[in-house]
Amino acid sequence: MNIIAIDIGTSNCKAVITGMDLKVFKTFEYATSPIKPKQGWNEQNATTIFKEVIKLLQQSINFCGEENVACVSFSAAMHSLLAVDKSGEPLMNMLTWADLRSAKYAQALEKSNLGKKLYKATGVPIHAMSPLCKLMWLKAKQKAVFRRAYKFISIKEYIFLKLFNKYIIDHSIAAATGFLDAKNICWYGEVLKLAGITEEQLSELKPVEYYETALLPSIKRKLKITKKIPFVLGASDGALANLGSGIVNAKNAAVTVGTSGAVRITSNKYLIDKKQRLFCYYIGDGFYITGGALNNGGIVLQWLVEKILKESFRTETRLDALFTAAASVKPGSNGLIFLPYILGERAPVWDENAKGCFIGLTDTHTEAHITRAALEGVCYAVVDVLRALEENSGNINNIYLSGGIIKSDVWVQLLADISGKKIMLNEAADASALGAAFIGMKALGKVKNITAAKMFLQNVKTVKPSVANHRIYKKYFAVYSSLYGRLKDVFAELTAMN
Structure with a gap:
């Protein structure tokens, strides 16, 4: 059947x-x-x-x-x-x-x-x-x-x-x-x-x-x-997608970075964030999906390649060269931070007016610096949601990562270094569809509870953070996380001008 x-x-x-x-x-x-x-x-x-x-x-x-x-x-x-x-x-x-x-x-x-x-x-x-x-x-x-x-x-x-x-x-x-x-x-x-x-x-x-x-x-x-x-x-x-990835507790987070992105945990608690940074959606059996969706994931790299570098985003050799060049740059991109809100942003700021911007740009920065800063910016955005989750639900042990990001070892390592957490590469294809099939099994009486979805939890490869790099990134993340608050009114003014 x-x-x-x-x-x-x-x-x-x-x-x-x-x-x-x-x-x-x-x-x-x-x-x-x-x-x-x-x-x-x-x-x-x-x-x-x-x-x-x-x-x-x-x-x-x-x-x-x-x-x-x-x-x-x-x-x-x-x-x-x-x-x-x-x-x-x-x-x-x-x-x-x-x-x-x-x-x-x-x-x-x-x-x-x-x-x-x-x-x-x-x-x-x-x-x-x-x-x-x-x-x-x-x-x-x-x-x-x-x-x-x-x-x-x-x-x-x-x-x-x-x-x-x-x-x-x-x-x-x-x-x-x-x-x-x-x-x-x-x-x-x-x-x-x-x-x-x-x-x-x-x-x-x-x-x-x-x-x-x-x-x-x-x-x-x-x-x-x-x-x-x-x-x-x-x-x-x-x-x-959480169920299809086997994420059924608050100690593991499902992170997806494709064109856009998402960070989610599954919890049996209704978690409301005082700062309104997170969603909390009921699914069933007393469980909620809590987290945040990101407008800006791989679309940032696509924008950089197509609109700035004027090249094809579909050329794998060129993308590989960009990642290789980015890997040669030291953590923090020589003082360059990218706020990746080129499509506005949902979590954690929930601001349609938010804008992307490079902070710290000087004549010493090259294409490699700009590329690495863009990749780091997306990772900072993911970690921004992770931190909000941890404030409300406690420490998250592991990140189960899926989406187009896993095609780049460089980008995955950046996320590990910036988050300071182990990354479990989850190659489960069509996680949402698998989750739907699982609910079908529940409807047929073949499984009793949502927690049975832990059967999907898989770890193809583990990527560990560099302690030295994470120490550096903690300082940069502190600057990154303050930028939106400083620029929010400026973004609104710019939107009003258009």
């Missing part, structure tokens, strides 16, 4: 097929392109994504044979927002997490006592990524759409609506909306009032292992199936 894990992301949709031992043996994938009508806007067409999901299901079921499909389970990106009418048809393009048009509403709310109260109750930092802030923008700027909306939903809710004609949302996706009371696991009345909507305009809350089997007849015909296959709600991609 097989499990089909459908992972709905903002850059691709994929189907990962596993056996009942959760070993992957087939993947199907489609790229999804964002729609960017204006700077700071980031949309997707929900109907197009649904069609891609149907194609993935058709391919997967055909590959497995319907008699061999134990269940279908879902992973999806967080923070999407779509308004639909009474017939379930979209009234707009879906807004993704990267859409920043609600920034001014987020910034005003974040500064208020109400914003602090909402963060404490929901665990969602006040930021333009949040569906709450997106709804505030929609109410003010798209009044006709807001008035006509029957429901406000995410992309995964839309998929289940089209499959089963039901409005249902899992606890994990709901936890990232800004509308969920994170302790009592119910819709939070005060935030509904702020957004100007009712509970009836949101979907029905369900556990991540909840499933439906009664597909609409038209969908059954498209998929060419006759048996009742459980379609499991699953969870958010971030939460499932």
Whole structure:
């Protein structure tokens, strides 16, 4: 028997097929392109994504044979927002997490006592990524759409609506909306009032292992199936990435650095940061995913190569040469520090106005210094979130690292030296999809608790920090961590000028 894990992301949709031992043996994938009508806007067409999901299901079921499909389970990106009418048809393009048009509403709310109260109750930092802030923008700027909306939903809710004609949302996706009371696991009345909507305009809350089997007849015909296959709600991609990597306690952190990045722990405590630097999202069985997402990971290196050096980011020999040159530079890049906020930033500053900048630039600095400073800057940003986590949850022993960063030994060593922690290279492919498959197993009664996901914990290689280099980096990190506070008002002024 097989499990089909459908992972709905903002850059691709994929189907990962596993056996009942959760070993992957087939993947199907489609790229999804964002729609960017204006700077700071980031949309997707929900109907197009649904069609891609149907194609993935058709391919997967055909590959497995319907008699061999134990269940279908879902992973999806967080923070999407779509308004639909009474017939379930979209009234707009879906807004993704990267859409920043609600920034001014987020910034005003974040500064208020109400914003602090909402963060404490929901665990969602006040930021333009949040569906709450997106709804505030929609109410003010798209009044006709807001008035006509029957429901406000995410992309995964839309998929289940089209499959089963039901409005249902899992606890994990709901936890990232800004509308969920994170302790009592119910819709939070005060935030509904702020957004100007009712509970009836949101979907029905369900556990991540909840499933439906009664597909609409038209969908059954498209998929060419006759048996009742459980379609499991699953969870958010971030939460499932932790489970798919085997991170089930607060002593290990899952760190991903791809185009963007994330730092997360799994805890049985609702951890709220007094400085509002971290998110805390419920997943199930009394467990929460706590951490922070970074806008700026590998995109920093891509920017440097393509926009500054005017070269191809896809040329591996050139990238290798850059890493080699960076490795020849001493820790601290000869007094050069890079604040890597070229796309604004989420954790730990949650500021859409944040900007990237080099501090300490002199005529002694070369391409190698600038490259190393950029790589160090991304590592500083990761450690900034790690430090916030440790302040709230206690010491983190190990970092389980995944993403494109692991292709560079130089960059991995920099993260070890700057963090002062052992890096466990985790090469588990498609961690979010594996997490979805695991939730499928839970829905089928094959595992009892989320902690069973520790089966995925793997360590291909360990990278230890240099004690001498870490001693140097502690001084540089102290300077780095003070920079945003000193420059925050300057960033806001620069944004206002454009």
